[in-house]
Amino acid sequence: MPEGHTVHRLARTFDTLYAGQVLRVSSPQGRFADGAGVLDGRRLVASEAWGKQLFLGFVPAGVPDPRPTASDTVWLRTHLGLYGAWTFAGAPDAPEVAHAIGAPRRRIGERDSVPPSAPSSSVTSDTWDVPEPRGQVRVRLLGEHAVADLTGPTACEVITADEKQAVEARLGPDPIRDDGDPEAFVARVGRSRVTIGQQLMDQAVVAGVGNIYRAEALFRAGVDPLRPGRDVPASSVRAIWDDLVVLMRDGADHGAIVTTRPEDRDAGRADAEGAHATPARTRQNTDGAPGAVPSDQAFYVYHRDGLPCRVCGSPVLVKELAGRNLFWCGTCQT
Numbered sequence: 586m587p588e589g590h591t592v593h594r595l596a597r598t599f600d601t602l603y604a605g606q607v608l609r610v611s612s613p614q615g616r617f618a619d620g621a622g623v624l625d626g627r628r629l630v631a632s633e634a635w636g637k638q639l640f641l642g643f644v645p646a647g648v649p650d651p652r653p654t655a656s657d658t659v660w661l662r663t664h665l666g667l668y669g670a671w672t673f674a675g676a677p678d679a680p681e682v683a684h685a686i687g688a689p690r691r692r693i694g695e696r697d698s699v700p701p702s703a704p705s706s707s708v709t710s711d712t713w714d715v716p717e718p719r720g721q722v723r724v725r726l727l728g729e730h731a732v733a734d735l736t737g738p739t740a741c742e743v744i745t746a747d748e749k750q751a752v753e754a755r756l757g758p759d760p761i762r763d764d765g766d767p768e769a770f771v772a773r774v775g776r777s778r779v780t781i782g783q784q785l786m787d788q789a790v791v792a793g794v795g796n797i798y799r800a801e802a803l804f805r806a807g808v809d810p811l812r813p814g815r816d817v818p819a820s821s822v823r824a825i826w827d828d829l830v831v832l833m834r835d836g837a838d839h840g841a842i843v844t845t846r847p848e849d850r851d852a853g854r855a856d857a858e859g860a861h862a863t864p865a866r867t868r869q870n871t872d873g874a875p876g877a878v879p880s881d882q883a884f885y886v887y888h889r890d891g892l893p894c895r896v897c898g899s900p901v902l903v904k905e906l907a908g909r910n911l912f913w914c915g916t917c918q919t
């Protein structure tokens with residue numbers, strides 16, 4: 586399942602491609618025909634992410650200088666879940682966009698963004714060839730320069746502004762959003778005896794964190810994932826939040842999760858793999874850029890069970906928690 590940084594990248598992509606445009610909205614598969622009928626011919630005026638939820642705001646095409654809070658705004662709410670994906674194709678003059686985000690699951694550390702592929706032509710619009718939908722496309726958004734197809738989502742519905750607020754009220758603060766409230770997170774974790782490892786996966790506690798950010802943030806904070814939330818010092822919980830803000834915003838900017846500090850990576854192996862014999866100084870300067878860090882160097886503990894901890898050398902542990910594998914170091918995280 587994509588983590589929150591990917592959904593924020595999607596929101597930015599929709600903003601780049603469609604903001605201010607009147608869209609043709611359809612449901613090639615048919616299951617969203619009614620909702621598509623409501624949105625078709627409306628103007629997209631807002632593109633927001635909160636955790637793993639994506640909200641696209643539409644107003645009637647005739648509304649001048651629309652504001653997203655207007656009462657006549659309706660929202661398309663989508664959630665990719667485990668299997669959903671957005672696929673984009675664009676005209677030659679379209680802005681560079683994400684090509685496909687979501688399932689099938691991408692290799693860890695793989696870039697989310699590539700230049701749009703040349704669309705395979707079938708339907709010809711005035712200026713460019715729009716590709717036929719591929720697979721079971723729940724909703725298709727067609728703008729002036731690009732088309733976006735959604736397949737396999739967990740949620741895809743049209744909601745009112747009030748309903749959007751109700752959805753958001755059930756979500757915890759999102760570290761990527763400017764309005765993310767650290768105090769709400771700290772208070773919530775401290776009220777519960779549920780382990781902090783479980784709480785970090787609860788979207789009502791913190792929105793957008795998935796299995797990778799959970800494991801990595803706990804490692805970086807040196808916190809035992811199995812400790813009840815209320816037994817973790819508030820200062821440590823706050824430090825986890827502050828770290829998530831940095832890590833997840835970096836992920837949203839670069840399209841890849843990288844949590845390792847340069848000094849903790851396997852420099853020897855990185856040198857052997859880097860065909861260009863990059864000097865250490867240059868490698869550090871490019872830290873965080875997509876592709877700059879090999880995927881097997883990007884994490885401290887995630888999917889490294891049995892391998893030596895990068896810091897202390899103890900074998901990384903794994904255990905199922907809240908339905909997902911949790912990875913941690915029993916020596917560094919106490």
Ligand SMILES: [Zn+2]
Binds near residue numbers: 896
């Ligand atoms: Zn360790």
